[in-house]
Amino acid sequence: MTDTETNAYDIVVIGAGPVGENVADRTRAAGLTTAIVENELVGGECSYWACMPSKALLRPVIARAEARRVPGLRQSVQGPLDAPAVLAHRDEYTSHWKDDGQVRWLEGVGVDLHRGRGRISGPRTVTVTGPEGERRVLTARYAVAVCTGSRAALPDLPGLDAVRPWTSREATSAKAVPGRLIVVGGGVVAAEMATAWQALGSRVTLLVRGKGLLPRMEPFAGELVAEALTEAGADIRTGTSVTSVTRENGTVVAVTDRGDRIEADEILFATGRAPRTDDIGLESIGLEPGSWLEVDDSLRVHGHDWLYAVGDVNRRALLTHQGKYQARIAGAAIAARASGTAGLESHPWGAHAATADHAAVPQVVFTDPEAASVGLSLAEAEEAGHRVRAVDVDLSSVAGAGLYGDGYRGRARMVVDLEDEILRGLTLVGPGVGELVHSATIAVAGQVPVDRLWHAVPSYPTISEVWLRLLEAYRDN
Template sequence: MTETEDIANSTYDVVVLGAGPVGENVADRTRAAGLTTAVVESELIGGECSYWACIPSKALLRPAIAQAEARRLPGLSASVQGPLDAAAVLARRDYWASDWKDDGQVGWLESIGAEIHRGHGRLSGERTVTVTAPDGTRKVLTARHAVAVCTGTRAVLPDLPGLEEVRPWTSREATSAKAAPGRLVVVGGGVVATEMATAWQALGSRVTLLVRGKGLLNRMEPFAGELVAEALTEAGVDVRTGTSVESVTRENGTVVVVTGTGDRIEADEILFATGRAPHTDDIGLDTVGRKPGSWLEVDDSLRVTGSDWLYAVGDVNHRALLTHQGKYQARIAGAAIAARASGAPVQSDPWSAHGATADHDAVPQVVFTDPEAAAVGLSLAEAEQAGHRVRAVDYDLGSVSGAGLYGDGYRGRARMVVDLEREILLGVTFVGPGVGELIHSATIAVAGQVPISRLWHAVPAFPTISEVWLRLLEAYRDN
């Protein structure tokens, strides 16, 4: 057998391209429906989230946040004034990233009866995927019912001359680095940029954050970015908004950044957190009439527009670039694939078993900075742009008893966006320490379209930060 000779064609009901959390969940649902399922992966089973994103980043951030919160408590603050033990934090990060070994994830996929094919998978025609293994051998997988593309996204680097020679960090290097750089420049103002600035500043780096726009976290309510920027500055991060990068070089091991205002900044490393692109450039989209490197447009059952067999689940469809939302889509897609395979009707009504309605109306997100920023649904600006007649109700989180008990000097803010015609919530935003644990209650209110008259009877326990719900409702009633 030669290196390029095809071995026997294998046929499955479903072929899943990509074994991150999204692909794993598609496989779980199709296997639960009794469909034979193959999963193709060229890197580690478990994907970006498990090894270079959600899991390692939160492992880096948790000690930083815990220390910041402890410093706000008399009786404890004096005990936590020293620096973090960076080596211990990184060791715990390594544990949570499974030391970049995927044995556990492999075992789980095998336990549900999915068959794993290691190698680079490319579409090679309708319902067909060709897998090139690391040793160069190829196998052709044919799907009776569906191929699900779950290949996620990759970091985008700006078009700057000589950038490759600088060896910049992307999110992968930022979450897997073995030591804290003495000086770190972070370029960007979104989630990755703010979280990594938080983590590495706490681990001992001197961080400069360069933001092209006017502020941070521009997909959230404006006050979220303002409060996070204020806290980052107080923590020692040099936050510079309205600042572009004109050139980057590495001179004798030192990164030299020249900004649009002519400032020269020297650092040991530079992280570009400037966006994501679909990981679809080399998966054979051209063989099925699609443009390589493109986002894949889908309907609410996650089936690619114009196809009756191709699905795109998770980041690749650009609906919501979040792991939890991709896993939600995977459950929807798996149910829809199973229904179509059995000849059962596919439900198309909003909030049905086969439609990813939450992608439009109830997407939650938490940014694990200090303070945390958490939001679900529409911001005020988004609701107004969509033509809703709305009212924003704001409340100072620091004046809630539970927040004051949580930590001295608690600073935060809450907003609910009320649809005045139906008196339901279209969106909710919380900013403050510990608010990530509040956002699911808001998600239930938004996704469930719970009337405000009913929310009055959802009594928050005293004294918790959740008491802000009562205060928001009182503010809506009284004004």
């Protein structure tokens, strides 16, 4: 391999996580030659340090909690979790941080993998520096797609590097259960990792700068999750910021703005994300290194007709499933433009427009209880200028909830647009609600009228009967 070697493709994708893989899959399916560049593991953050390992840690936690609510079963699951077995299962789920299977998949669909750091070095050009320092130039006839994702953003605290704090990566890949764990943050990662490690045996202290957990969801979602975490033994302190962190003789010492001194074995900062765009050559095409990339609904970067930014890097929705959705849109748009298809922008709900990113983004938080939502919260809908009404239902009133387990606690909120009589959003909190959110996603994305939903009959006795209760409450009040 020499410095002057050049490889020509129709499409070059930077980043081989789920988003990059899906862009490559769609362009290959359209008959376009495609290369993908990856500096770490094929499969990306989701496969090895985020979605998959975190859910592998959380599944036994949630299954045990649900089993303990079932008469005749709870007596069999009263002991502690087998933490080594849970961690071993997590390791299996991440393929022990080896990407052989993902590489075979790329080979199977005909995508060329180039290992190394890819940097844009001009229009439609990516230079790859390989593991041994070798360099090759990849040229793209039609498009370059940036799918490099995001990384944990750490606060600017003096000496933080010396403390060796956990980020989401360490929290999902740790080899042992810390006796004491401080979690800084109140979002999804903080809530899920506090749930997992508390159940696995850590004494968790949650330090939340805001008023409560899950601030981007309806307020009751964070309240119910915080209530359950507190009952499980976690110490949650809201309105609290960390002013300093040190590690003394192996012990982490965090000092808060309230003057509290908290000691732990590890500290996890779950305080936001930053784009992985600082070292991909954006400056060579007049863009700011380290910036989020603004795109249109076909995921094309403004001002660059050959450059696409898909997934976390465009900051539209930092969720794997939404990134994969964008990847399908981008792949279709790239293929259509490559073939000279006209009228790409004329169909807002067509194959080439990521319309759902604006209206119907679903999310599940895998805590106990689960929290799930799609579309807008009541506050977001009102802020957007919609004339809406919120309808709330106690999930324990649904027959299926009682069968699910004793003492079922949960809540649902439907946000109805009073002008168009369609759903703008729905939020559910309670055991098992993650499996209900797709029906809500269909209702929101499909703009299904409320009077039509009335005829979508939920099966009895399931928790999905909450739909009937919500619609009854809307019609009767």
